[in-house]
Each structure stands twice: as structure tokens, then as C-alpha cells.
Amino acid sequence: MTTSSFKFLSLAALVVAAVNAATVITPTSLTACQNANIAWSGAQGKVYLSVLQGKDTSQKPIKTFPEQDGASGSLLWAPVDIKPNTEVTIQINDGSGTPNYSSQVTVMPAVGE
Numbered sequence: 001m002t003t004s005s006f007k008f009l010s011l012a013a014l015v016v017a018a019v020n021a022a023t024v025i026t027p028t029s030l031t032a033c034q035n036a037n038i039a040w041s042g043a044q045g046k047v048y049l050s051v052l053q054g055k056d057t058s059q060k061p062i063k064t065f066p067e068q069d070g071a072s073g074s075l076l077w078a079p080v081d082i083k084p085n086t087e088v089t090i091q092i093n094d095g096s097g098t099p100n101y102s103s104q105v106t107v108m109p110a111v112g113e
């Protein structure tokens, strides 16, 4: 291996190590009283998903889900028990110790309400 390719590989390893939080896939939409899927990937160990109000990540979650397993997977939120027009952010915690967040989503009112 040449020195330059070694340097490149070391740099690549550093970049991978820095980005080790799991990713929670932002739901395309959330509707009150309807089911939704929350998917994640890149997790290590146990996975804990929770729902924050707004995007203030220092707040206590308004909802927490049971512990999940798997590097990637999805959880059925049945039904979405959050008031319509609430802005929420999904938080993911895993064995990496670094939380990560979805984009902010607004809970839509159920059709007919």
C-alpha cells in the first residue's frame, strides 16, 4: 500500500467514526389517530425512539416507544396519539450514545375532523 492510499483510508475511517449516530427516517406525514411507521437505520445495540414537541431537543419527550432491536427496522405507531397541528421531531438513541433526530413534522388532523 502506498503512503497516500494509507492516508486516504485513515481519513475515511475517521469520517465514518465521527458519523456514528443512528438515522431516523423522517415520516412523510403523521396524521392524528392514524397509524404511522417510524423507520431507522445505522443503529448499534438497543434502539430507543421518542417524540419531542417542536424541535427543542433539550425538552423531555412527549412520547417514548418501547425498546427496539436491530441495526435498521421500523416501528408501528398505532395510532398517532398526538394532538393535530403539533409540530414534532422524532428522536433516536442507540448504543452509540449520540442521539439523532428527524426533521420536524406537523401532525395533521384526521380526515373528517
Ligand SMILES: *[C@@H]1O[C@H](CO)[C@@H](O)[C@H](O)[C@H]1NC(C)=O
Residues within 6 Å of the ligand: 018, 019, 020, 021, 022, 023, 024, 098, 100, 101, 102
Ligand atoms: C443524523 O441523521 C442524518 C439523516 O437524518 C444523517 O445524515 C446524519 O449523518 C446523522 N448524524 C449523525 C451524527 O450520525
